[in-house]
Amino acid sequence: xxxxxxGDHLRKxxxxxxxxxxxxxxxxxxPAAKMIVMASQQQEAECGDGTNFVMILAGALLEKAMDxxxxxxxxxxxxxxxxxxxxxxxxxxxxxxxxTVKDVKSPDEVAPLVKTSVCSKQDGYEDFLAGLITDAxxxxxxVQRTFSVxxx
Numbered sequence: 001x002x003x004x005x006x007g008d009h010l011r012k013x014x015x016x017x018x019x020x021x022x023x024x025x026x027x028x029x030x031p032a033a034k035m036i037v038m039a040s041q042q043q044e045a046e047c048g049d050g051t052n053f054v055m056i057l058a059g060a061l062l063e064k065a066m067d068x069x070x071x072x073x074x075x076x077x078x079x080x081x082x083x084x085x086x087x088x089x090x091x092x093x094x095x096x097x098x099x100t101v102k103d104v105k106s107p108d109e110v111a112p113l114v115k116t117s118v119c120s121k122q123d124g125y126e127d128f129l130a131g132l133i134t135d136a137x138x139x140x141x142x143v144q145r146t147f148s149v150x151x152x
Contacts, residue, residue: 020040020044023040032062036058065078099112107134107138110137110138114134118133
């Protein structure tokens with residue numbers, strides 16, 4: 001957990017350990033770094049969490065790519081290797097499922113999923129909050145579940 005202290009143009013001082021908040025305030029110039037920041041912001045927009053993961057993963061991939069380039073591989077070979085690794089990951093992803101919800105109307109099945117999400121933001125209160133959030137979701141969930149692509 002890192003607490004970052006930074007000031008904005010109005011000389012206000014902020015203290016936070018939230019990567020998404022820190023990233024929003026950065027003025028990044030390097031094109032590769034900008035792409036990592038954009039990926040991290042997209043992760044935050046889509047899932048509400050995971051910015052640290054995106055940045056750490058991207059940093060590790062870049063670090064390994066640098067090692068490969070220093071060992072004589074061409075950039076196109078490194079790119080092709082990462083593309084092959086991506087394809088392999090997608091191929092085996094389904095076999096890595098560790099938990100499946102069979103009935104989304106069952107609080108006992110949904111609560112562990114909510115707890116996982118809550119625990120990253122509210123450490124120590126995840127059991128209590130997961131129960132409340134699950135109950136709230138169950139109360140507002142429509143009786144008939146219909147999905148239309150037009151709604152997306």
